[in-house]
Amino acid sequence: MSDIVLDLQSLTRRFGPFTAVDALTFCVNAGEVFGLLGSNGAGKTTTIKMLTTLLPPTSGEALVAGFSVTTQAVDVRRAIGYVPQAVSVDGSLTGYENLLIFSKLYDVPRREQRSRIEEALEFMGLTAVGGRLVGQYSGGMVRRLEIAQSILHRPRVLFLDEPTVGLDPIARDAVWKHLIELRANYGTTLLFTTHYLEEADSLCDRIGIMHLGKIAAIGTCEQLKMSFGGHHSLDEVFVHYAGTALDSGGTLHDISAERETAERLG
Amino acid sequence: MTSLPNAKRQSDLVSLKTMTTSILYPVTGFVEKTFVITEFELRKLRHDFTELITRALQPALWLLIFGQVFSHSGAMHTGNIPYLDFIAPGILAQSVLFVAIFFGINVIWERDLGIVQKFLASPTPRAALVLGKGLSAGARTLSQAAVVYGLSLLLGVKLNWSPLALLNVVMIVVLTSTLFSTFSLIIACIVKTRERFMGVGQVLTMPLFFASNAIYPTEIMPGWLKVVSRLNPLTYVVDALRTFMLAGTTSSFGVGFDYAVMLIATTILVLIGARLYPHLAT
Secondary structure, eight states, rough: OOOOEEEEEEEEEEETTTEEEEEEEEOOOOOOOEEEEOOOSSHHHHHHHHHTTSSSSSSSEEEEEEEEETTTTHHHHHHEEOOOOOOOSTTTSSSHHHHHHHHHHOOHHHHHHHEEEEEHHHHHOOOOGHHHHHHOOHHHHHHHHHHHHHHHTTOOEEESSTTTTTOOOOHHHHHHHHHHHHHHHHOOOOEOOOHHHHHHHHHHHHEEEETTTTEEEEEHHHHHTTTTTTTTEEEHHHHHHSSSSSSSSOOHHHHHHHHHHHHHOO | THHHHHHHHHHHHHHHHOOOOOOHHHHHHHHHHHHHHHHHHHHHHOOHHHHHHHHHHHHHHIIIIHHHHHHHHSOOOOOOTTTHHHHHHHHHHHHHHHHTEEEEEHHHHHHHHHHHHHHHHHOOOOOHHHHHHHHHHHHHHHHHHHHHHHHHHHHHBBBOOOOOHHHHHHHHHOOOOOOHHHHHHHHHHHHHHHHHHHHHHHHHHHHHHSSSSSSSSSGOHHHHHHHHHOOHHHHHHHHHHHHHHHOOOSSSSHHHHHHHHHHHHHHHHHHHHHGGGGGGGG
16 A cells, blocks of 8 residues: 555745745655644645645646646546635535535435435534534534535545644544544545644654745654654654744735634634 | 356446546536536525525615606606616616626635635536526526516506516526626636725626616717617616516517627626636635
8 A cells, every 4th residue: 555646746836936835845655644734834735725726836746646736637636635724614504415515516426425425424423413504513513524525525635724723622633533534444645734743743644844835854753753863842843844933924814814714613 | 158248248338328428528517517506506595595685675675766756757768668667677687787796705705714715626617616606696686586576566567477578587687697796706706805896896886787778778878878888788688678578668689689698798707707716716
């Protein structure tokens, strides 16, 4: 099971004179849980947007499940699931309806739709509330529904942009419990960004620390800690690689969007 | 051994079937996805239909207040049709326009959440996302048509009740709303924020409305405005609505031409919208 499912080759994105992602090159293996860390504005979200075909790269290439993000975008979209940082389910529909629309958009065969939706609800612990309007869900339930929505078509890779932002510790644990089961049951590869280092430390097979659009360090948490002699915490490793304060990126709009998300979920 | 040819034929059949579906897929997939988007937009109404009621208020006020005043004053000369009859189709077109032109605010709202991003990361054709939303806006405007018909009946407007005429009115109303809500979606894709969008929306509605034949005949306009009104799609909408809604009227431009203008404008706008919609995710 060492198939490469994500292959980034000098992936670059510029916004005017600002290089948000700078010649990013790394691979993620099938079934791996990969955490992308870094300060605000380090280029994590831009990277995810390019891998999910939402943003075309300025140069470079990435293969997702073997398909090129620049020339085979529709094939990439079929192979992936995406949970954006902001709330992406519709509050004026029920949980079940939110899943139904995506099962149709992803061409889940009609006679399988119902069973897939019920399975996804069950898997995310939402069976009891599937018929309720999402507007009445708690923050943790909304996140779990978003994950349920993005796994209906059994994607090979699931991208999650700060899946636990704004959640209380109990809701956060529940989200992670389900994500880890997802990998165990379906072999789904997970790539996620987070600011919570303890999450990365306990859950990731490997992490990449981004700084100024580049990968500053990559490896298992143990490897990264050992490279500093083994008696440093992941926090200290992180500060070493991503520590300098960033003046670029992380604009007011990004930050207010992030806080709004946290507010909606909390 | 005997089962082999059979199995082969079956696999041939299967591959033939997948081949034809894959050839037709761009078309069938597009139509199917468009209706999926429309269906779910309409399901939202089932959970909250206050929108349908607030929509109905605007045409009622225009017909009951503006229409009554001008009809009594006799200030507008509309030939052999009474003024109230003349503006009933105009008010329907106007109320469809006024709601459709602010449709884009929902799109910006969905962008500020993460809904647009999630749809764009799915394999749904972009044009299906845009057209599906436009059609749902069209279906919502039917409540406005019902109100205009109800009030027209009360006010004594001579309506054409033939089923064919009614069917045409329904089609025109849905098409008009699709046209202008897609236009609104394009503006939303360009300005991207609620504040700027509201400004642009306000600026656009009044000229579209007043530079048309909705509440007065174009004959009373100065020459330059007449030219503008001929370039305004709303003029053709009103012309077609007037032809089908009222008994004993004839079209100024020909309903075939009216339909052609509406269909071509909608198609062009959907294509532009499909190009611009992905920019919302960046």
